[in-house]
Amino acid sequence: MKNKLNTKDLISIGIFTALYFVVILIASFVGYIPILMVLMPALCALIGAIPFMLFLTRTKKFGMVTIMGILLGLITFLMGRPWPSLLIGVAAGLIADMYLKSTGFASIKKSTLGCGIFSLWLLGMALPLFFGYHDAYMESMRPGYGDAYVDMLTKLTPDWMFWIVMVTIFIGGLLGAWIGSKILKKHFAKAGMA
Amino acid sequence: MELFSHAKGGYKSVLDPRTKLLMLIAINVAVMGTGFQGTDYFVRVVCAVIPFVLFLLIRKVRTALIYAGVCAVMLFVEGVLIPSTSGILNLVIVITSGAFSRILIGFAFAYYAMCSTTVSEFATAMKRVHIPDQITIPLSVMFRFFPTLSEESRSIRNAMRMRGIRLGGKKGGLLAQMEYRIVPLMMSTLRIGDELSAASLTKGLEAGKPRTHICQIHMTALDWLLILIGLGLLGYMFFLR
Amino acid sequence: MITLKNISFQYKNTDALGRERKTRGLEDLTLSVQKGEFVVLAGDSGCGKTTITRLINGLVPHYYEGDVSGEVSVAGIDVQKADIGVLSAHVGSVFQNPRSQFFNVDTTSEMAFVSENLCVEPDTIRQSILRVVQDMRMENLVNRSIFALSGGEKQKVACASVAVAEPDIMVLDEPSSNLDAAGIEDLKNTLSLWKAKGKTVVIAEHRLYYLTALLDRLIILKNGRIEAQFSGKEVRSMTDEAAYAMGLRSFHKVEIAPSLVDTGAEASEALICRGFAFRYKNTDLTLCFPELRFPRGRITAVIGRNGAGKSTFARLLCGLERRGRGEVSFAGRLWNRKLRSELCYMIMQDVNHQLFTESVLDEVILSMPAAGMNDERESKARGILRQLDLEDLADVHPMALSGGQKQRVAIASGAACESPVLLFDEPTSGLDLNHMRQVADILRMLRGEGKTVIVITHDTELVREVADHVIDFDLETTQTNVLSKGV
Numbered sequence: 042m043k044n045k046l047n048t049k050d051l052i053s054i055g056i057f058t059a060l061y062f063v064v065i066l067i068a069s070f071v072g073y074i075p076i077l078m079v080l081m082p083a084l085c086a087l088i089g090a091i092p093f094m095l096f097l098t099r100t101k102k103f104g105m106v107t108i109m110g111i112l113l114g115l116i117t118f119l120m121g122r123p124w125p126s127l128l129i130g131v132a133a134g135l136i137a138d139m140y141l142k143s144t145g146f147a148s149i150k151k152s153t154l155g156c157g158i159f160s161l162w163l164l165g166m167a168l169p170l171f172f173g174y175h176d177a178y179m180e181s182m183r184p185g186y187g188d189a190y191v192d193m194l195t196k197l198t199p200d201w202m203f204w205i206v207m208v209t210i211f212i213g214g215l216l217g218a219w220i221g222s223k224i225l226k227k228h229f230a231k232a233g234m235a
Numbered sequence: 236m237e238l239f240s241h242a243k244g245g246y247k248s249v250l251d252p253r254t255k256l257l258m259l260i261a262i263n264v265a266v267m268g269t270g271f272q273g274t275d276y277f278v279r280v281v282c283a284v285i286p287f288v289l290f291l292l293i294r295k296v297r298t299a300l301i302y303a304g305v306c307a308v309m310l311f312v313e314g315v316l317i318p319s320t321s322g323i324l325n326l327v328i329v330i331t332s333g334a335f336s337r338i339l340i341g342f343a344f345a346y347y348a349m350c351s352t353t354v355s356e357f358a359t360a361m362k363r364v365h366i367p368d369q370i371t372i373p374l375s376v377m378f379r380f381f382p383t384l385s386e387e388s389r390s391i392r393n394a395m396r397m398r399g400i401r402l403g404g405k406k407g408g409l410l411a412q413m414e415y416r417i418v419p420l421m422m423s424t425l426r427i428g429d430e431l432s433a434a435s436l437t438k439g440l441e442a443g444k445p446r447t448h449i450c451q452i453h454m455t456a457l458d459w460l461l462i463l464i465g466l467g468l469l470g471y472m473f474f475l476r
Numbered sequence: 477m478i479t480l481k482n483i484s485f486q487y488k489n490t491d492a493l494g495r496e497r498k499t500r501g502l503e504d505l506t507l508s509v510q511k512g513e514f515v516v517l518a519g520d521s522g523c524g525k526t527t528i529t530r531l532i533n534g535l536v537p538h539y540y541e542g543d544v545s546g547e548v549s550v551a552g553i554d555v556q557k558a559d560i561g562v563l564s565a566h567v568g569s570v571f572q573n574p575r576s577q578f579f580n581v582d583t584t585s586e587m588a589f590v591s592e593n594l595c596v597e598p599d600t601i602r603q604s605i606l607r608v609v610q611d612m613r614m615e616n617l618v619n620r621s622i623f624a625l626s627g628g629e630k631q632k633v634a635c636a637s638v639a640v641a642e643p644d645i646m647v648l649d650e651p652s653s654n655l656d657a658a659g660i661e662d663l664k665n666t667l668s669l670w671k672a673k674g675k676t677v678v679i680a681e682h683r684l685y686y687l688t689a690l691l692d693r694l695i696i697l698k699n700g701r702i703e704a705q706f707s708g709k710e711v712r713s714m715t716d717e718a719a720y721a722m723g724l725r726s727f728h729k730v731e732i733a734p735s736l737v738d739t740g741a742e743a744s745e746a747l748i749c750r751g752f753a754f755r756y757k758n759t760d761l762t763l764c765f766p767e768l769r770f771p772r773g774r775i776t777a778v779i780g781r782n783g784a785g786k787s788t789f790a791r792l793l794c795g796l797e798r799r800g801r802g803e804v805s806f807a808g809r810l811w812n813r814k815l816r817s818e819l820c821y822m823i824m825q826d827v828n829h830q831l832f833t834e835s836v837l838d839e840v841i842l843s844m845p846a847a848g849m850n851d852e853r854e855s856k857a858r859g860i861l862r863q864l865d866l867e868d869l870a871d872v873h874p875m876a877l878s879g880g881q882k883q884r885v886a887i888a889s890g891a892a893c894e895s896p897v898l899l900f901d902e903p904t905s906g907l908d909l910n911h912m913r914q915v916a917d918i919l920r921m922l923r924g925e926g927k928t929v930i931v932i933t934h935d936t937e938l939v940r941e942v943a944d945h946v947i948d949f950d951l952e953t954t955q956t957n958v959l960s961k962g963v
Binding site for chain 2: 046047048049051052053054055056057058059060063083088089091095104108109111112116124205209216224228229232
Binding site: 353354355375376378379382385386387390391392393395396397398399400414418419422423426427430431432433434435436437438439440441444445446447448449450451 | 515533534535538539540551559560561563565567568569571573575576577578579580581582584585588590592593594595596597601602605623638659664761791794795796817818821822824826828829831832842843873888893918
């Protein structure tokens with residue numbers, strides 16, 4: 042059956058997920074400066090989008106992007122984020138994949154949007170600072186860290202901040218995809234590799 | 236001659252990969268969600284000690300000692316410095332140490348898991364819990380590809396240095412730097428991916444086809460002990476708090 | 477055992493503009509190989525020998541797309557129709573690049589891999605592995621991380637991993653490309669072992685000398701057709717001249733005249749490397765070099781087995797290693813680590829790592845010092861391209877070029893940065909005779925311009941062609957203890 046994922050596809054997913062992850066890891070080192078911590082996911086989305094766009098040129102079947110999302114969600118989870126981060130990875134991958142499938146995996150412009158959607162898997166990384174985890178997390182820190190810290194952090198991370206981060210990630214993904222498509226045209230198309 | 240006995244650096248991998256997986260989840264859940272009072276603190280100590288013991292078991296003594304050292308510093312900071320400082324200093328210490336401590340323990344265990352599990356043990360374990368090829372093959376390829384990626388990256392960095400392409404140099408700003416760094420890496424990835432796929436096909440790899448495994452994994456007493464601890468941690472986190 | 481009947485094949489690729497492009501692979505080729513025969517396929521690049529190996533193991537058409545006409549049958553199986561997995565039980569493949577032919581991370585798993593995919597019983601697999609390890613005498617290579625192995629060791633494991641499943645047919649595509657003399661010796665032993673066991677072996681190669689004693693038939697291809705065939709006996713009695721006339725490398729091992737080998741070169745001016753030392757991470761091994769002199773304006777070849785420290789030395793010389801010691805003096809002054817990258821330019825073994833831009837012209841301009849007007853630099857760059865016969869390719873993306881062309885682009889970049897010393901790391905591994913001679917011409921041209929050329933190579937034919945001077949790192953080892961364990 043033409044549409045089932047074959048070995049070549051699976052290997053492709055493996056190497057590109059590895060590349061994506063490594064690139065993101067490098068980008069994330071920037072984010073340990075506290076002020077930039079909020080922007081860090083967006084930066085990762087931006088840089089990671091470049092190899093992701095290359096990956097998309099090799100993806101012509103449904104399932105590849107979903108699996109990448111699953112793998113990245115899995116890694117996020119295994120790195121110590123709460124379990125919904127796995128679901129976020131799966132969801133981001135699945136939705137991006139479904140969107141890309143609907144465009145027939147053909148258009149670069151549409152891939153940009155797909156990339157933006159996919160980048161949202163990074164929300165899983167930011168999850169512990171927000172929502173339900175937020176209160177329990179903050180409260181658990183109060184006795185240890187003191188009121189000053191907890192109040193400050195609470196001010197920095199109100200729930201609505203989560204949505205802001207989400208938007209920055211999405212924009213980062215779009216921007217990165219745009220840069221990525223330029224790079225693809227400049228190098229890969231010209232070299233006959235994409 | 237025993238096959239697989241000293242697959243990684245000469246020591247026998249002590250635990251079944253499935254146990255490690257359970258423990259990874261349990262430790263992460265426990266460390267992320269606990270505070271510093273009472274039973275919570277005790278739980279954190281247990282979590283902190285486990286990687287230490289495991290490092291010793293796989294004879295990574297140096298790592299064990301470094302880890303223990305960092306933990307001790309962290310505990311000191313959390314126990315002594317934080318209550319006794321205030322204001323901005325307090326904040327800074329708290330932010331750096333706090334985030335760090337939560338990540339450290341989980342990370343240490345993940346590092347142990349990576350060092351002590353061969354990829355084939357991991358693949359066998361996944362097969363045993365019935366994870367499909369569509370996940371296991373990409374996952375195995377990922378592990379296989381990381382070292383290759385770092386070699387390629389190093390080679391590219393050397394080439395860049397030789398051609399005088401440096402951050403802050405005259406050959407272009409930050410964006411250009413990124414391009415010089417990332418584009419050859421992407422091209423290498425494509426090339427190696429193609430060669431790898433071709434080679435794997437000739438070796439009969441086919442997604443979805445059943446295959447045998449010569450790597451054996453089995454549970455020992457130590458596994459059951461850790462599983463008990465792991466389940467205990469999870470039970471504590473979800474029910475008793 | 478293997479039959480190709482009237483095979484024509486064209487590879488289907490997309491070119492730079494997204495158009496479909498067909499490259500010819502084979503034209504109306506008919507070939508049959510008997511059971512137990514040892515056949516060598518030779519010819520220049522693009523002649524079709526690799527395509528034949530791919531037809532045998534099924535990569536064409538199951539992986540490489542294209543139009544096939546004609547029939548291929550292997551061990552009675554029709555390759556076009558069969559599943560490539562089925563073929564893996566009958567055909568074992570060994571590829572050129574040790575870096576990318578392993579799926580697994582440790583050697584034992586890789587050796588078991590093919591059999592696992594064929595659903596063989598684990599106990600049987602273990603027995604087979606033990607048997608192969610014994611036959612090939614590689615006990616020290618079991619249970620090790622593949623990333624820690626040398627090139628020769630990797631190829632040995634690659635051979636072992638196809639041997640475990642006991643296929644009848646072995647297909648190898650330029651397996652000696654990255655190997656040194658010792659690695660080739662090992663490979664030769666493995667091949668004799670297989671021949672003794674009655675396996676059918678088809679091997680596509682440039683380097684022929686190690687196969688002369690083993691082969692039953694030599695088939696020379698050109699432009700996708702068979703040009704000539706020779707029996708083993710005929711080949712063994714052929715002279716070097718006859719080989720060269722056919723565009724093939726020598727059938728006999730080429731030795732280097734001992735008179736060339738010389739460490740204390742009494743040259744008036746030279747690049748002098750003193751007190752080089754490098755400590756390997758995580759081991760006690762320290763590399764210590766005696767004084768080495770490279771005569772200025774001459775071509776010096778550096779030979780020696782893999783692991784003798786040639787690449788490390790090269791990196792130290794170019795200033796790429798932070799952890800080494802050493803003093804370099806040239807043209808009357810000392811060059812510290814930072815300045816060395818201006819002194820020396822290295823054309824790396826994997827040229828793909830050092831091409832960064834989107835056109836050949838830009839690639840050359842990138843190397844030029846930033847001073848000067850843009851058009852000045854451009855015309856200078858074009859001049860260099862002309863010298864290297866690359867002018868028509870000025871606007872092409874470097875990655876779209878062939879291997880030889882990429883190498884010339886790297887050389888052009890080297891010429892552009894005006895470094896007086898040029899280092900070549902294995903420039904001719906995997907090249908046929910004509911391309912090797914082209915590289916030799918370029919080296920001579922660079923020498924003519926006064927550059928000091930250093931060539932690290934295993935290719936003894938290249939050394940014979942072009943070297944003024946040879947430094948043997950193995951000799952250094954015995955004489956002055958290059959690799960010394962210790963603090």
